[in-house]
Amino acid sequence: MKTSHLSWIALILAAMALLLLRLDWQGLPEKVAVHFDAAGRPNRWDSRQSLAVVTAALHLGVAGVLVLVTSFLHRLPPNVMNLPKANYWRRPENYPEACRISREWARWFGAGQLVWATLMDRQLILANQVRPPRLDSAAVWTLSAAFVGFTLLSIGLMMIRLNRVPKGTEPGAA
Secondary structure (H helix, E strand, C coil), X not given: CCHHHHHHHHHHHHHHHHHHHHHXXXXXXXXXXXXXXXXXCEEEEEEHHHHHHHHHHHHHHHHHHHHHHHXXXXXXXXXXXCCCCHHHHCCCCCHHHHHHHHHHHHHHHHHHHHHHHHHHHHHHHHHHCCCCCCCCXXXXXXXXXXXXXXXXHHHHHHHXXXXXXXXXXXXXXX
């Protein structure tokens, strides 16, 4: 998939996350539970406005930093990028492709992080719509495990991709 398509997907996911938060926002009380213990009981409270600002800034910030940093990799010298098969990927003719792979990975990972964050936000909103507030710990653990799995899978796939280089192209190859 072209990198520009990935940018649009990430942007649409970000807009959807904000829209979902805004739609659910109306039903929240002015003071909301923003942190819960392992049993799902609230242990920190804040204002509804503070929740929205922190949530949007945190989730969009993480995805944005990933995309921004990888968008400028091609401007950095190749030796600053830690890569498997570095002798291959740091060559001037191969470095642009390594940067493209990293950009694409970061956009997919950022999009996945936004999906996860939106689902976690939804759990937080649902928890605050009942009295007393109660977080569904099982749902949060399931979402967290899914995100860890997604993270490990995406890193693994990127490492597999970067370890695949044409035979005989590394220094010392016969």
